Amino acid sequence: PSETHRNAAEARQNTLTKPPGSLGALERIAIQLAALQETERPCADNVQIVLFAGDHGVTAQGISAFPSAVTVEMLRNFASGGAAISVLARKLDARLEVVDAGTLATSEVAGVVTDKPCHGTRDFATTPAMTPDETAFAFDTGRRAVARTVDRGAHLLIFGEMGIGNTTSAAAVAAALLGKAANDLVGAGTGLDSDGIRHKARVIDAALDLHGLKAPDVPAADVLMKVGGLEIAALAGAIVAAAQSRIPVLVDGFIVTAAALAATRLNPSCADWLIYSHRSSEQGHRLILEALDAEPLLDLKMRLGEGSGAAVALSVVRLACALHGEMATFAEAHVSESL
């Protein structure tokens, strides 16, 4: 990020015809984006959304309200335009690419990029979710997705995810990386009741014990391999690659934020490139956001995933850019300044 452009954007905000600071978070976002894009007038018109899907062996433990079959069924729904993120991408005129990063699908789904090392992870309640090779492949799935977007000149990237069982995997990853109890990080996912949530916490807790992930400072790559998911490793790879390509990322909800936490452990400097879109109602999100020192724009009690929270926030980010770039200054408008 460029301090010169951050300062120029901040100075511009203070000349616009409004009381200083009165646009609140919209000023902060415009200034952050100006520093990242190295311009006085940031822009979020050209946006690429990449959604990574994967299946999870841990669903064998009965930790989800929906069956695994839904992951592949939803791949088709994304491609045919009926899912939430499909509707949002269309309305926002953003490109949507859906990547099968490791679902149970045994053949290619039309309109979906297939880039996976295997069909779903193993059940981490009994064995590591992935091999080292599978983990590295999944990480590179994310890198390859970013490489495909670079030529399209995106001002901003949004990463989304879908995968029955992935709030369990994301909670396990976050608990291990933050050294917290599973209980602090589990939530209802797609719709567990309180008994289901307690069971999910017990499954995670036992797995962290089994894999030796309760020690301090466990390496993020090890955590991703043992209790992560193919789409979660892909998200981490995509976030690191976006930062290395100097493209800001509008971070979605619980699962993407857990992947962002892993990415910042793998490569701390990628933290600068993350803009936090919303606080989800999935219980553990707040804790991960605090650990990342993140101040999300929205709090709409969403808990869908797919990148949907980031997509909704994109509409606000675009207005922040428009205000920053198009409002008149006090001098231009001949308006008196403060007494």
Added chain:
Amino acid sequence: PSETHRNAAEARQNTLTKPPGSLGALERIAIQLAALQETERPCADNVQIVLFAGDHGVTAQGISAFPSAVTVEMLRNFASGGAAISVLARKLDARLEVVDAGTLATSEVAGVVTDKPCHGTRDFATTPAMTPDETAFAFDTGRRAVARTVDRGAHLLIFGEMGIGNTTSAAAVAAALLGKAANDLVGAGTGLDSDGIRHKARVIDAALDLHGLKAPDVPAADVLMKVGGLEIAALAGAIVAAAQSRIPVLVDGFIVTAAALAATRLNPSCADWLIYSHRSSEQGHRLILEALDAEPLLDLKMRLGEGSGAAVALSVVRLACALHGEMATFAEAHVSESL
């Protein structure tokens, strides 16, 4: 509001390809709008913004960080497209009408509708802000603005305001209507320091004493006349007229919410037609929102007025409508439902 359409919209939400409730506030807003528009699929494409401007005699007490001249200077800025609300209206493809409801301007400003009984209010620290006739005129200014929009078929109305000194007037109106101390309702306005805020509270407190507005259940019309403003009375009139025309209103920040409180006292049934857009960082807003049992969509620490918070929220309301209307159902997409 139609219970039939509310129920149909709620039922539709539960058939869409997402965990029930996972779109959070976006579901609530789509359902509320469906009930108000008497349709299963609500829409917020056609939107009219009306901004009412007025000046305030109480600025003589030194309660604002900006001089009164700014109100008229900003009228020109609204009309020429350089103000925040001008930029937002343009980006959102919403119509913006600016009404001089009582500024100090002595001639018409190009691009602004002039509809005022006098040039600014009197200083309510020493005398009632308006006469009964002026108050009635201002109320009708709001009604006339709504009448002008009815033929244009707006799905939703946004009312904004501008007027140096008007957070002082709005805080006085709210304190009187809620029976609260001035101290609970004053904030920094355009940028007072803590000494300035204390002084502003003392001015309001003394005025409420002077005008006998500390009694319980003072009539809203009396409050508007004695410590209100021309644009605040116009806002109250516009809100009542919108509800009577069965057009939902997306309520902006502190001043519009204070006017909405007055409107609901004048005509309680207009409360049904109000959708709350954001919580502003003006201190007293939270208290007025609570009194109205309002749950705003956004909390972006904005405190600009002009209708800007409601305009930003409009982008989210539109996405809520798109998701509600365009997502596939489980049946349409052949996706399995919950276990």
